[in-house]
Amino acid sequence: MSPRFRMTAAAAVVTGIAFAVTQGAASAAPPAPAGVTRADVIAYLKGLTGRNTLSGQQGGANNNPGQWIQTVHDITGQYPGLWGGDFGFSQNDIDNRQTVINQARTEWNNGTLGSLTMHACRPDVATCAFEGGSNPVKGSKLSAAEWGQIVQDGTSLNTAYKRKLDQFVPYLQQLKDAGIPIMFRPLHEMNEGWAWWGGQAGPNGSARLYQITHDYLESKGLNNIVWVWALKDVAGAASQAASYYPGDAYVDVVALDVWVDKFPSSDWYQALGNIAGTKKPMALAEVGSVPQPSQMAAQPKWVYWSVWLDWLTMRDYNPTDDYIRAGYNDPRTLSQGEVHITTGGGGSRTGAITGAGGKCVDVAGASSANGTAVQLYDCNGTAAQQWTVGTDGTIRALGRCMDVTGQGTANGTKIQLWDCNGSGAQQWAAQPDGHLRNPQSGRVLDDPGGSTANGTRLQIWDSNANAWQLWHLPA
DSSP: OHHHHHTTOOOOOOOSEEOOOOOSOGGGSOOOOTTOOHHHHHHHHHHHTTTOEEOEEEOOSTTSTTHHHHHHHHHHSOOOSEEEEEOOSSHHHHHTHHHHHHHHHHHHHHTOEEEEEEOOOOTTOSSOOTBTTTBGGGTTOOOHHHHHHHTSTTSHHHHHHHHHHHHHHHHHHHHHHTTOOEEEEESTTTTSTTSTTOSOOSTTSHHHHHHHHHHHHHHTTOTTEEEEEEEEOOTTOGGGGGGGOOOGGGOSEEEEEEOSSSSOOHHHHHHHHHHHTTTSOEEEEEESSOOOHHHHHHSTTEEEEEEOGGGGGOTTTSOSHHHHHHHHHSTTEEOTTOOEEOHHHHOOEEEOOBOGGGOEEEEGGGOOSTTOBEEEEOOOOOGGGOEEEOTTSOEEETTEEEEEGGGOOSTTOBEEEEOOOOOGGGOOEEOTTSOEEETTTTEEEEOGGGOOSTTOBOEEEOOOSOGGGOOBOOO
16 A cells, blocks of 8 residues: 555564574574475464464565664564565666565574565556556556456466566575575455555456466476465455455465554454464464554464564554564564474474483473473483474473463473463473573573472573573474
8 A cells, every 4th residue: 555655665383493593694694494395384384373473574675674673673672583575666676676585585594484575566567656556546557458368378468467477586586495485475455456456356356366476486486485365454345355365275374464453353353264264374464553462362363463664663553662562572472583493394393302411301200190390300211201392382291281380470480291271381482592482471491590400390480591591402
């Protein structure tokens, strides 16, 4: 929508592999984890459903695609778990597309997932401004006859559209060659007519153009794309959402751009939930306001949200820095350093967890009874020391979950074994420095005083530099 561009001049769980956390040039960061596929990312996102949400931020204009990521850190002390870039449509945007791709690589190395949006001029126009370009207010809207052409193979407009997609292929190929899956959100907000690609319902409408986009880019061998389909929260139009859906074979993430309201209305949450079902993760691909803990508790299925550019600091949307921090500090929110993805389609790992003195995390007496103490003990290879680190954020042994007693959040709260119940007391996020963080409390797994005595019961405590808060998970 045009106001978003006029003001910015932009075109714009504990699992197996942890990203490194260093902000800055890609060359300064450790190599990105090897072998993560789009299937792994999709499985990871699906595993967040109802449990956790990634924080996100659209990065900035194409010549400065890290600008608003840094502002997030200045305000919150954290970097988001998801970064957004854009291919853009002006000549300046096009000239800086490589800068955007470089930023995507940097963010991946830093431990942040990447998402690219496609804002584009109509197919027969090379470059454009937003007004009159992507936005048809000043004459770029396709006529009915032109729309019929663009969705028909072999016509001049259909061919021109594919030539425009060809511009993106080398950049997406760079990410594939680097082993980086990337979320891609083309033709977003297609249920509204502000863009030339939007406002066309039905099987030969905007959804058909999305299918063409998907099939053409996949025909180029780009199997690293996580396909994000995003509508806009048009008032009273939630019941029409399905008429724009390209189909399960074309969509990996079902998403909403929230601009009519500052948070989705219940009818939009329900409409997208009906489309996603149990098969697809749901996301807030664009928001102006940082979602607040109470809002996310009421609509827990959203697996990420992403604030659009400088809306982060617009006080009509984010009244204070404390308001922004509340969203980032929500126990369910995961940010950079807490994004951990298992390779092999989202599988889990099982083995010993070791800590101070090389001792193992152990279930006292190998008992599976609720309330059994979780302690340190000499490593002995028994089932009481075999922990499964799952894609759902849990750590399990003997058929039960590692649990913070009584859902406690205070320093010194003891760790126990308990029936797995999906609560925040059983969520653990492995940090790249070796800490195991419980997002609900904001505290980490701790060995009291660094004791290496057998039977030392574990607890949660404020994160610090003591070696007895560092844990080695199964390989």
